[in-house]
Amino acid sequence: MEFISYLVNGISLGSIYALIALGYTMVYGIAKMLNFAHGDVIMIGGYVVFTAMTTMGLNPWLSILIGIVFCTLLGVVIEKVAYKPLRSATSLAVLITAIGVSYFLQNLALIIFGAGGKTFTSVVNIEPVSLFGGQVTISGETIVTILVSVVLMVVLTLFVNRTKPGRAMLAVSEDKGAAQLMGVNVNRTISLTFAIGSALAAIAGVLMCSTFPSLTPYIGAMPGIRAFVAAVFGGIGSIPGAMIGGVLIGIIENLSKAYISSQMSDAIVFAVLIIVLLVKPTGIMGKKIAEKV
Amino acid sequence: MAMLEVSNLKVNYGMIQAIKGISFKVEQGEIIALIGANGAGKTTTLHTVSGLLKAKEGSILFNGKELTKTQPHKIVEMGMAHVPEGRRIFQQLTVYENLILGAYTRSDKKEIAESLETIYKRFPRLEERKKQIAGTLSGGEQQMLAMGRALMSKPKIVLMDEPSMGLSPLLVSEIFDIIQSINKSGTTVLLVEQNAKKALSIANRAYVLETGKIVLEGDAKELMNNDQIKKAYLGE
Numbered sequence: 001m002e003f004i005s006y007l008v009n010g011i012s013l014g015s016i017y018a019l020i021a022l023g024y025t026m027v028y029g030i031a032k033m034l035n036f037a038h039g040d041v042i043m044i045g046g047y048v049v050f051t052a053m054t055t056m057g058l059n060p061w062l063s064i065l066i067g068i069v070f071c072t073l074l075g076v077v078i079e080k081v082a083y084k085p086l087r088s089a090t091s092l093a094v095l096i097t098a099i100g101v102s103y104f105l106q107n108l109a110l111i112i113f114g115a116g117g118k119t120f121t122s123v124v125n126i127e128p129v130s131l132f133g134g135q136v137t138i139s140g141e142t143i144v145t146i147l148v149s150v151v152l153m154v155v156l157t158l159f160v161n162r163t164k165p166g167r168a169m170l171a172v173s174e175d176k177g178a179a180q181l182m183g184v185n186v187n188r189t190i191s192l193t194f195a196i197g198s199a200l201a202a203i204a205g206v207l208m209c210s211t212f213p214s215l216t217p218y219i220g221a222m223p224g225i226r227a228f229v230a231a232v233f234g235g236i237g238s239i240p241g242a243m244i245g246g247v248l249i250g251i252i253e254n255l256s257k258a259y260i261s262s263q264m265s266d267a268i269v270f271a272v273l274i275i276v277l278l279v280k281p282t283g284i285m286g287k288k289i290a291e292k293v
Numbered sequence: 294m295a296m297l298e299v300s301n302l303k304v305n306y307g308m309i310q311a312i313k314g315i316s317f318k319v320e321q322g323e324i325i326a327l328i329g330a331n332g333a334g335k336t337t338t339l340h341t342v343s344g345l346l347k348a349k350e351g352s353i354l355f356n357g358k359e360l361t362k363t364q365p366h367k368i369v370e371m372g373m374a375h376v377p378e379g380r381r382i383f384q385q386l387t388v389y390e391n392l393i394l395g396a397y398t399r400s401d402k403k404e405i406a407e408s409l410e411t412i413y414k415r416f417p418r419l420e421e422r423k424k425q426i427a428g429t430l431s432g433g434e435q436q437m438l439a440m441g442r443a444l445m446s447k448p449k450i451v452l453m454d455e456p457s458m459g460l461s462p463l464l465v466s467e468i469f470d471i472i473q474s475i476n477k478s479g480t481t482v483l484l485v486e487q488n489a490k491k492a493l494s495i496a497n498r499a500y501v502l503e504t505g506k507i508v509l510e511g512d513a514k515e516l517m518n519n520d521q522i523k524k525a526y527l528g529e
Contacts, residue, residue, distance in 0.1 A: 164397070171383055171394050177345055178381040183369035183398035183446065 001135040006258040007251060012142040012211070014250020015149030019204035020227030021234065021242035022156065023197030029173035029237035030193045033094045037078060037101035039224015041198050044105060045071045045205030046215050047113055050120055060123045068202045075198025076191050084187070102221070109217035117216045120209035141211045148207060152200065153243050160239060165192055173237060226253070226266075229273050235286030244284060294357060296321045296450060296481055297342070302351035304334075304341050311337045313505040314351065319450065324472070324482040326492040326513065328526060329502035335485040336378050338502070339452045342483075343375040344368045356449075370398045374448035378455045378485075380439040384428030388419055391427050391438055395445030405445070412441040415471070433464040440471065450481040457488045469495055489526035493517045501526075 020042060027035045048070045052063035082101050086094050126140030160166035171179035172189045180186055208223060209215055226249055234245025252272055256265040280286065295318035304312035312334045319325045327335050340346040342353055344365035353360040360368055374395075383391050392412060396405045413420035416437045422430065427438060436456055443451055453472065457465040465488065473495050476482050486492035493499055493513045501509040501522065509516065516522050 167386075167390060167394055168397065170386060170390075174383050174385055175381050178377060178383065179394075180345060180365040181343060181369065181375045181377060181381075182394045182442070183366045184394075185364070185366045 001132055002258070004131070005136045005138065006254050008136075008138050008146075009142055010251035010254030011247055012145040012250070013254055014230075014247035015145050016204050016208050016211075016246075017223065017227045017230045017250050018243045018246025019149055019152065019200045019207075020223060021230040021246040022153075022239065023201050024228050024231040025234070025236055025238060025242040026169070026173075026193050026197050028231070029239075030169055031079075031083065031190050033083065033091065034098060034228070035078075035083075035194075035197075036095070036098040036224070036228075037082075037105060038197065038201060039220040039222075039227065040102050040105035040109075041071050041075060041078075041201040041220065042205035042208065042223060043109060043215075043217060043220030044074060045202035046120060046209045046219065047109055047118075048202075049123075049206055049209070050118055050215055053123075054118075054121060064123060064203075064206055067206060068199050071198045071202035071205075072195045075194040075201075079191060079194040084190075102224075106217045106221070113217065115216065117214040120213040120215045122210040122213065123206060124210050139211075141207070145207045145211065148203065152203065156196070156200075157239065165189070169193060226269065229269060233273050233276055233283055235283030238283070238285040241283055241285030295319060295354075296356060297483065298352075298354040299338075299342065300352050300354075302338070302341065302353065303349045304337055304346055305349050306337055306346075310349075311505055312341070315500075315502070315505070315507045316351075317500045317507065317510070319481060319483050321449075321481055322476075322479070323497045324476050324484060324495055326489075326496035326499040327483070327485045327502055328487070328489040328492055328499055330526075331487065332504070333502040334505040335502055336454055339375065339377075339454050339483070339485055343373060343452060366398075369446060372447075372449035373452065374443035374446050374450070375452040376439045376443045376454060376456065378458070380435045382427045382430075382435055382438050382442065384426070386427055387424055388427055388430070388438055389423040391442050392419070392423075392445050395442035398446055408445055408447060412444060415444075415474070416441050432459050433461075433467070436460065436464075436468055437471070440468075440475070444475065444480070448480060450483060451475065452483045452485070454485045455487060456484070457486065457491060465491060489522070490517075493522075 023038050027033065045067045049063045049067035052058045052066045053060055078101055082097050083094060086097060122141060124140045124144045126144060128137050128139045129143065130137050160169060168184045168189050171182060171184055172186055176186055227246060230245035230249040231242045233249060234241030249269055253265050253269050256268040260268060297319040300316045301314050302312055303310065303314050327338060329335055337346060341348050344360060344363055348361040355371060355373060392409060396408060399405055418434055419438060419441055430438060456468050460468065469491050472482060484492055484496065493516055496513040499513045499516050500507050
């Protein structure tokens with residue numbers, strides 16, 4: 001019975017990773033870069049919602065909306081200021097810039113909010129659910145996280161496959177030049193990708209802070225790396241891959257903590273990644289077509 | 294005024310000057326062929342016309358508007374389509390999705406649906422395979438898809454880069470018949486080909502490119518009887 005509770009909590013944690021991994025994978029697919037500052041956008045989202053909700057006393061829903069809008073704009077601004085001037089630079093230069101942006105965001109939060117942890121008030125006020133006559137209890141946060149993630153993933157999948165800007169994203173990620181020849185504005189498509197990725201990161205931030213309420217400038221870093229692992233695990237550039245990879249990493253992490261060792265959980269997650277990449281170098285849902293890097 | 298007028302175009306490709314000052318023009322309704330060996334600069338020329346590469350010097354006027362400072366997606370909006378070398382269809386999308394992406398610059402859903410019908414009529418095999426992933430099509434079908442996708446933007450002019458590449462002789466003839474019929478229905482064609490014989494047989498006029506320069510130009514029928522051309526490009 002305990003297993004079910006660990007599994008459900010793993011799925012919930014994994015859903016958060018999946019939302020973050022979507023940002024990584026979409027940006028990689030379209031701009032061919034690893035945005036290592038993506039994890040820190042989650043942290044900024046957490047602080048913005050915290051400030052609006054706790055410091056200014058605004059309605060939680062309004063606070064979440066402010067957080068999403070703020071992060072969306074932040075993502076677009078980061079791309080315009082830090083990455084766009086490097087569009088034709090080497091990928092190493094872009095990677096180092098992304099790491100620089102990550103430190104910048106962490107230190108900005110450190111200056112504004114201080115190093116001490118803030119206690120984030122959960123935005124979920126649903127009672128925990130008891131299953132199997134009280135043997136398994138699932139928290140409201142867990143349920144909401146899973147539901148919100150599923151809805152967002154369905155909406156994102158429909159958006160990408162059924163709408164004009166979504167198809168433009170697929171076209172740019174496959175062949176930027178050919179997409180331009182269709183009349184797609186590549187710069188605008190890249191901005192849109194950063195906007196969507198950052199909005200998802202803000203929502204992931206709220207869900208994460210509701211489950212784990214301690215808010216510090218560094219809370220985005222580790223989930224960011226795990227979500228990056230999830231994106232690679234699922235096949236970087238693949239949207240369904242990020243979803244599957246995220247949920248699997250969450251389950252593996254939670255079950256390792258429960259049955260093997262809390263300290264070893266990261267080592268186990270990375271070991272699984274290494275094994276998957278040895279067997280299938282492109283990840284679970286990776287593209288079969290060889291790509292120039 | 295010519296529909297497309299290229300004057301003294303120079304383009305660098307990395308460190309080398311790939312195009313060394315070429316001039317040519319395309320009148321409305323024509324089929325113009327740019328022929329020449331591998332590495333002569335034909336593809337570079339087309340890429341510069343459609344904005345994927347930046348010109349170093351010179352001008353490209355399309356219906357009187359300068360293209361050398363225009364972004365590629367704007368050039369598509371102005372009525373130019375480009376069927377690139379190697380087709381470059383979106384391999385992971387379906388045939389239908391590829392065609393719809395071709396109409397990216399258009400917004401009238403009803404007119405797009407009509408264009409789709411026209412394309413399906415011209416290429417019945419694309420209709421049969423509309424739900425198929427484009428990467429699984431044969432070479433000839435991929436070429437037809439690339440052409441259909443370009444036509445979905447309702448272009449005034451189509452640039453075609455090596456449409457015969459890698460196709461069987463029978464398919465090559467079919468593709469060239471299609472190019473002729475596209476032209477007859479009112480679309481101007483700028484054709485780049487290594488298959489000089491085929492290209493000259495459907496073109497009105499042609500330009501011969503050699504290492505970034507135009508070395509010969511004229512009426513396609515006359516060029517076909519030119520001894521130099523016969524020896525160098527027609528293998529006679």
